[in-house]
Amino acid sequence: MADKKIKSVKLIIVGESHVGKTSLIHQFIEGTFDEGTIQTIGRGEKNIKEIPLKSGEKVYLEIWDTAGQERFRTLNKIFIKDAKIILLVYDITDKKSFDEIVTFWYKDIISQLDNCKNLVIGLAGNKSDLYKKQEVDLIEAQEYAKSINAIFKETSAKNSDAVEEIFYELAEKYHELNKDKNKDNDNQNIKLKPENKNEKEKNVKKCCK
Ligand code: GTP
Ligand code: MG
Numbered sequence: 001m002a003d004k005k006i007k008s009v010k011l012i013i014v015g016e017s018h019v020g021k022t023s024l025i026h027q028f029i030e031g032t033f034d035e036g037t038i039q040t041i042g043r044g045e046k047n048i049k050e051i052p053l054k055s056g057e058k059v060y061l062e063i064w065d066t067a068g069q070e071r072f073r074t075l076n077k078i079f080i081k082d083a084k085i086i087l088l089v090y091d092i093t094d095k096k097s098f099d100e101i102v103t104f105w106y107k108d109i110i111s112q113l114d115n116c117k118n119l120v121i122g123l124a125g126n127k128s129d130l131y132k133k134q135e136v137d138l139i140e141a142q143e144y145a146k147s148i149n150a151i152f153k154e155t156s157a158k159n160s161d162a163v164e165e166i167f168y169e170l171a172e173k174y175h176e177l178n179k180d181k182n183k184d185n186d187n188q189n190i191k192l193k194p195e196n197k198n199e200k201e202k203n204v205k206k207c208c209k
Pocket of ligand 2: 039
């Protein structure tokens with residue numbers, strides 16, 4: 001019988017103001033969309049959703065909203081450090097919002113994590129319903145996602161396109177990586193000598209870009 005253990009995993013959603021972070025969460029959690037959302041101030045609310053995995057197991061995604069306006073540096077490092085999944089969001093009709101992911105958000109968040117080994121990254125090009133006003137080249141976004149090993153989708157919080165898919169794929173990838181991590185941990189448990197501290201630091205640097 002499949003293991004039905006339920007794990008909780010912290011997902012933080014980041015990106016410029018107005019790209020649709022809060023809207024994506026509302027669409028995913030409640031299946032609703034609001035044309036006139038209120039700008040998130042400070043650290044946004046936490047939402048929890050149970051995700052059934054293909055294996056028959058489940059995870060609880062703890063989805064934390066953030067405010068694009070205030071940028072991540074104002075948020076407490078303690079809030080970020082135990083995140084296991086980061087969803088980077090830009091607006092396909094706003095090239096600057098994509099450029100800021102590349103030049104600021106990704107690097108900033110990676111630099112604030114204690115350990116990004118097994119970190120799962122997603123990239124959502126939101127507002128895909130506004131494709132007629134698209135400014136961000138799909139190929140460029142796909143190539144960038146590949147370069148940071150991110151799951152990529154163009155989403156629409158408005159009509160729900162690819163919203164469920166991106167959250168589910170992130171949860172599945174987290175589960176896959178975590179299974180391997182647990183196996184590694186089991187192996188470490190039978191090691192006679194503990195891992196050398198310098199080696200440990202080297203490993204962390206290797207996985208952080
Ligand atoms: P901050 O809280 O300031 O960081 O912004 P945010 O990223 O949370 O953006 P929010 O979800 O508040 O959405 C900003 C605006 O874009 C709102 O007017 C939304 O209705 C609109 N919006 C969000 N997602 C979509 C989408 O997929 N399509 C369209 N057409 N509009 C969207
Ligand atoms: Mg918001």
